[in-house]
Amino acid sequence: MIASIVTLLVVTMLVFGLSRIQGDPRSLLISEDATQKQWDALGQELGLDQPVYKQYLLYVTNLVKGDMGDSTLQRKPVAEILWSRIPNTAMLAAAAFAFAILIGVPLGVLSAVKRGGFWDHGVRSFAVLGQAMPVFWVSLLLIYIFAVGLNWLPASRNTGWTSLILPAIALGWFGASGQVRILRSSMLDALDSEYVRLARGKGVSARAVIWKHAFRNALLGPITFAALTLASLITGSIVVETVFSWPGLGLLAVQAVSNSDYPILQGVILLTTFVFVFVNLLVDVLYMAIDPRIRIR
Incomplete structure (x- = not known):
């Protein structure tokens, strides 16, 4: 605190x-x-x-009091301008977070359960590649394949929900890859633990061993990473919003720099800092809820 x-x-x-x-x-x-x-x-x-x-x-x-001054370009309160952009960034961050969890969690469990096999090597390669690829490059690659090549999805925002898909994947790609690696490591430790061996010795089904015993006890690290991922999605969407022309806080910050609208830039910095600090506090609370032995110092 x-x-x-x-x-x-x-x-x-x-x-x-x-x-x-x-x-x-x-x-x-x-x-x-x-x-x-x-x-x-x-x-x-x-x-x-x-x-x-x-x-x-x-x-x-x-x-x-919520007074961040006035924009030098738009002559409007900074807080009012930020509030108009927050829903767009929140929507993008939520979609990217959902993508990261829906992809990262199953693949992380699969990689741990199938360790040393074909699926394990494939999932680990995906995770390493996903964390090595810059967000800017991933964004351009998605646009080239799905917007330009196949013409399945729009490359920039329009009135339809489909315009959210590509930026959400681009923004959530790194988080999904990281979740795979964190969850795989935690699952391997849990699967090698004494209580899992005891459950197997008692004849508990493989499904129950994986999800009831191993998965539940492997959640501390992944939950922490997921919370920090959510904060980074909200605060680090500048590149994705710029590439896809998504009208959120990230694009607003870039426009503020281009227009020398420093009150807007300062407002974005303060708001994103508050979000990141708040999420870190939330992580500490989750720590205590999951493991009562942990105390916030």
């Missing part, structure tokens, strides 16, 4: 410092022909006439 609070404070300090390094915020919010009186009035409104530490406290207070 303390580490999470410290992380949020450090990020807010960095974002606040970067906003001041860019120069006087008034130059982005007021026209060049503004009078000195207007300039001073805006500075007083923004708290720029206060010491730096008071400016930072005002900045944090506004963040707690």
Whole structure:
């Protein structure tokens, strides 16, 4: 908990410092022909006439209230713009997460159960290849095969749900591969444990041994990885959203950089940091729920 609070404070300090390094915020919010009186009035409104530490406290207070300032390009509240993009990123992250779990979990179990065999080697090759391939390259490959070559799916967003398939696969590919490797390792440890050997000795069916005894006791690592994967899907969708023109937070951040709309960029950074910290806290809670011996320090 303390580490999470410290992380949020450090990020807010960095974002606040970067906003001041860019120069006087008034130059982005007021026209060049503004009078000195207007300039001073805006500075007083923004708290720029206060010491730096008071400016930072005002900045944090506004963040707690949901006030992230205004976009220099759109002249709208940053929070309003972010909220308009959050559903799209959440939808993409949820679809990618579902893909990662639906592919990663069965293949991880299959690889462990069939260890040393054809299926094991095939699944492990898929996992290694999936984690070695850059997301950008995977995205372009999917577009080339399914959008350009076969013309089965759209390469960019349209009004249909099919436009979600390719970006979800591209974003969830790495997570699925990682889930395979984590779950395979945990399953192998569980299958070699004494309680599984005892269950087999008692004549328990192979299905019950795999899913009731081994799988349940192999979930700690995979659940942790799945939670962190979900956080990374939300916070790391910049490449996929840009390639597929998906109107989420990632594409918004890229557009903010291109347009020098720094308040928007700062808002995206703060929001994604909060999501990542929140998910890490959730992982700690899951740890305690799964294994009561674990205590949050």
